[in-house]
Amino acid sequence: MSSANSFSDHKRRVMSPEWLFWAPPLLVAAMIAALYVYGPISQPLSYHDFADQRMIGGVPHGADVWSNLGFALVGLWGLIRLFSQRHHPQLRQGWPGYALFLLALIGTAIGSALYHWAPDNIRLIWDRLPIALACAGLLAAVRCETLCSGEGWAAAAALGIVAAASVAWWYITGVCGQDDLRPYLLLQCLPLVLIPLWQRAHRALVADQKAFLWAIGFYFLAKVAELGDSMLFDSLHVVSGHTLKHLFATLAAAVIVWRLGERVKKRSGGSFPLNKEQAFRII
Numbered sequence: 001m002s003s004a005n006s007f008s009d010h011k012r013r014v015m016s017p018e019w020l021f022w023a024p025p026l027l028v029a030a031m032i033a034a035l036y037v038y039g040p041i042s043q044p045l046s047y048h049d050f051a052d053q054r055m056i057g058g059v060p061h062g063a064d065v066w067s068n069l070g071f072a073l074v075g076l077w078g079l080i081r082l083f084s085q086r087h088h089p090q091l092r093q094g095w096p097g098y099a100l101f102l103l104a105l106i107g108t109a110i111g112s113a114l115y116h117w118a119p120d121n122i123r124l125i126w127d128r129l130p131i132a133l134a135c136a137g138l139l140a141a142v143r144c145e146t147l148c149s150g151e152g153w154a155a156a157a158a159l160g161i162v163a164a165a166s167v168a169w170w171y172i173t174g175v176c177g178q179d180d181l182r183p184y185l186l187l188q189c190l191p192l193v194l195i196p197l198w199q200r201a202h203r204a205l206v207a208d209q210k211a212f213l214w215a216i217g218f219y220f221l222a223k224v225a226e227l228g229d230s231m232l233f234d235s236l237h238v239v240s241g242h243t244l245k246h247l248f249a250t251l252a253a254a255v256i257v258w259r260l261g262e263r264v265k266k267r268s269g270g271s272f273p274l275n276k277e278q279a280f281r282i283i
């Protein structure tokens with residue numbers, strides 16, 4: 001296995017521009033330096049005041065609570081669809097990270113629903129922790145499957161600890177006087193920056209690259225909607241920006257799970273792995 005992998009990696013290195021291999025560590029270093037220089041980023045005091053306060057089905061802030069259901073459905077869909085295929089050649093390298101991602105989606109549904117029911121900083125820990133773990137899972141998955149490292153569980157565990165530490169840092173600095181969201185925000189940004197670069201550098205399947213770009217697009221819409229929580233609620237009346245954030249983020253996760261399902265689909269008249277020309281062709 002190692003010789004096949006090293007051949008593939010060598011071939012990819014020869015065929016990809018060299019800067020693609022240097023860009024990820026340089027970008028991470030630049031982001032860390034910029035955040036260090038910028039200084040602590042605190043959560044706005046009004047963070048817990050969401051625009052849509054309506055009770056729905058006996059649940060306070062109902063739309064923001066119920067709209068988490070999608071995360072649980074996507075997480076369960078992924079686990080049911082993919083668990084039996086975890087040893088599939090197109091999935092096994094990244095499976096530990098993807099498993100963390102899928103479990104974190106279910107955790108996000110629970111944690112975010114709990115938080116939005118009665119928003120405060122303690123409950124926000126249980127909202128942010130699974131979101132951070134989902135980011136860690138995606139990073140671990142794509143890192144391992146693009147580099148063929150075969151250390152998926154170690155990568156998922158290490159990044160999971162980093163994710164938990166980023167949320168702990170925010171909460172503990174808050175207790176000490178000035179909360180600092182920088183590590184948590186950095187962790188959320190890393191998949192958006194690193195995954196497309198890793199995929200491109202290591203010539204991931206074009207369909208994988210496209211799916212992840214769609215997911216980034218939906219995640220971007222989620223962030224825009226989050227920033228326009230009150231403005232969107234005042235304009236649309238039926239749905240707030242934060243509820244839309246949940247729905248767009250669910251779509252982003254669904255695209256990734258859908259694409260993983262497509263990867264492990266049995267193809268008529270063919271078999272996995274794909275031939276090298278299919279597997280390594282580039283956009």
Ligand SMILES: [Zn+2]
Pocket residue numbers: 064112116242246
């Ligand atoms: Zn939320």
